[in-house]
Amino acid sequence: MALSIWEILAVFAAGVGAGTINTIVGSGTLITFPVLLATGLPPVTATVSNALGLIPGSISGAIGYRQELAGQRRRILKLSVGALTGGLTGATLLLALPSTAFETIVPVLVALALVLVILQPRISRAVQRRRDRTGTPARPDGGPLLFTGLTLASVYGGYFTAAQGIIYLSLMGMLLDDTMQRLNAVKNVLAAVVNSVAALFFLFVADFDWTAVVLIAVGSAIGGQIGAKVGRRLSPRLLRALIVVVGTAAIVQLLLR
Secondary structure, rough: OOOOOOHHHHHHHHHHHHHHHHHHHOOOOOHHHHHHOOOOHHHHHEEEEEHHHHHHHHHHHHHHHHOOOOHHHHHHHHHHHHHHHHHHHHHHHHHOOOOOOEEEEEEEEHHHHHHHHHHHHHHHHHHHHHHHHEEEEEOOOOOHHHHHHHHHHHHHHHHHOOOOOHHHHHHHHHHHOOOOOHHHHHHHHHHHHHHHHHHHHHHHHOOOOHHHHHHHHHHHHHHHHHHHHHOOOOHHHHHHHHHHHHHHHHHHHHOOO
């Protein structure tokens, strides 16, 4: 599909914005997806092109957070298995189900995730008090509950990806005893896994637009580095506030679509 110069600039700028916001919080798809639709791409083609284009941004963001990834190898490897399985399942569902299949449940999921993000400090303190009473140590990988939750979130991520990062952060913040910045680093790796496995699947079975893919890929790679520089400087409270603001905007946009 031939794009005008203004459409090229718009898609590239959307890629930069998506890469930046995905690295810090998530929901970058809510920037790129409407722009791709505005250029005339069909919804499924836009979704596939977007998934392919955002891979470099996810990888770039993960590299930008490499200091926070130190000491988390075992946790990441275990959770990545769920992300890979869920991402492939979601990508399959995208081609098997109607494009509106997730529209009703997604705003509810994001709203629930935001409530968990807001309550996360209180939940963490309550969980820690319970551990102190029972003498049960915190599980560094979050246990079966986190693995299952992240796998299900990855199914959604392979299907559409919008606000996927917010759901990841809410689940990890509730079930892992670690800082928001380190959890954000894990979130970026898991998002890269989901985007990559979904995109590899799409390469063989779905239609996509190479021009849109390249523009978003270059833009999101740049945005990933910007997001890492900005996000790593945010305090936990400010990062949590930004998650809530972006998540609320995501809910509004999803409801208005």
